[in-house]
Amino acid sequence: MKLLMVVHHRFDLWNVPPWFAARLRKEFPALEVVHLAGYERVEDHLRDSEIIFAFSLRPEQFRLAPRLRWIHAPSAAVHQLMFPELVNSDVVLTNAREVHGPVVAEHVIALIFALAKKIPQTARLQQKHLWGQDAIWNDGPRPREVAGATVGLIGLGSIGRNVARMASALGMRVIAVREHPEKEKPEGVAAVYALAQINDLLAQSAYVVVAAPLTDATRGLMNADRLAAMREDAYLINVGRGPQVDEAALADALRNHHIAGAALDVFEHEPLPPESPLWELENILITPHTAGLTENLWQRHYALFSENLRRYLDAQPLLFVVDKQKGY
Numbered sequence: 001m002k003l004l005m006v007v008h009h010r011f012d013l014w015n016v017p018p019w020f021a022a023r024l025r026k027e028f029p030a031l032e033v034v035h036l037a038g039y040e041r042v043e044d045h046l047r048d049s050e051i052i053f054a055f056s057l058r059p060e061q062f063r064l065a066p067r068l069r070w071i072h073a074p075s076a077a078v079h080q081l082m083f084p085e086l087v088n089s090d091v092v093l094t095n096a097r098e099v100h101g102p103v104v105a106e107h108v109i110a111l112i113f114a115l116a117k118k119i120p121q122t123a124r125l126q127q128k129h130l131w132g133q134d135a136i137w138n139d140g141p142r143p144r145e146v147a148g149a150t151v152g153l154i155g156l157g158s159i160g161r162n163v164a165r166m167a168s169a170l171g172m173r174v175i176a177v178r179e180h181p182e183k184e185k186p187e188g189v190a191a192v193y194a195l196a197q198i199n200d201l202l203a204q205s206a207y208v209v210v211a212a213p214l215t216d217a218t219r220g221l222m223n224a225d226r227l228a229a230m231r232e233d234a235y236l237i238n239v240g241r242g243p244q245v246d247e248a249a250l251a252d253a254l255r256n257h258h259i260a261g262a263a264l265d266v267f268e269h270e271p272l273p274p275e276s277p278l279w280e281l282e283n284i285l286i287t288p289h290t291a292g293l294t295e296n297l298w299q300r301h302y303a304l305f306s307e308n309l310r311r312y313l314d315a316q317p318l319l320f321v322v323d324k325q326k327g328y
Contacts, residue, residue: 021033055074057086076096076157103293153176157211174190214327242266255277262284
C-alpha cells in the first residue's frame, strides 16, 4: 500500500518537514511512504497510490490515480478539491480542521483584545515617540471592556466552537449562525440562528467573526448590505476565507466609519496587493494569514493523521471526513 505525500508551498511552514515521513515509515513499516517536495514527478506515483496527503489535486491528476481511496488535506479549506470527478467518486476526503481550529481561535481572541484595547493605535503612537493617552481616549471608538460584549459567530465549525468556548470563559455573550440551527448548541453559545437570520446576529454583535467554510452560500456573504446591518460601534473579524468579505464594500464602510473597525487575516488575493485601499485605513488590523501559525503545527498534524492512518489500516471509520456534496 502506497501513501503519497506531495506538498509544495512558497511559505516554508506549510511544507511537510522531513521527520514527518520518516516517523510514518517507522511507525507503519508495512506502508510505502513517498514524500515529494514538488509536483514534478507526481504522475509517476499517482497510478499506484492508495492514499494521498496533499493540499490540492487537479482533475487530470485525479484521473491518473485508479487505486486512490483516501485524500487527506492538511488544511481546513477543501474548496480547491471540489471538482466533479472527486465529489462524485467513492474516494474519502478528510481535512485538518481540528489541527487549525483551536490555534485560529486563539488568534481571534487576540484580535478581540487588540481591537477593544486599541493596541494597533498604541503601537503607531509608540513608533512616533508620542505619549498618546489623550488620543487613545478621544480619537475614534474608546477602549472598552471585553466582558459582557456580544460575539457573533458566522460558522460553528472547529474555529467557531473554540472561539465560543474561549469567549464565554471571558464573560462574553456568544451567538452564532449556521446551516442547521436546530442542532445542539455548542459549549458557550447562548443562541443559534439560521443563515437567513444573519441580520439579527449582526444587529446584536460588538464583534462579528467570519469563520465559515467557503461555499456558494458564503461567498460574498459580508457585502455592503450586511455591513450596513452591523452596529456602528462593531468590529468585523475575518479568519474564514477572503472571498467571503466584499473588500471594496468593507473599505467604504471603514472609510466612512459605518462600523468601528475590522481585523482581517484572509483576503481575496494573497498576498494582499500593495495597491489595496485596505492598507491605507487606520481602523483596520491586517495580519498576513498567520492565524494558524504555531511552532507545534506539524506535531499537531502528525497526531491527527497518524490516528486516521491507524483507523484506515484497521478498516475503522475515519475522523474529520468532509461531506463532499456540501464542500465542508
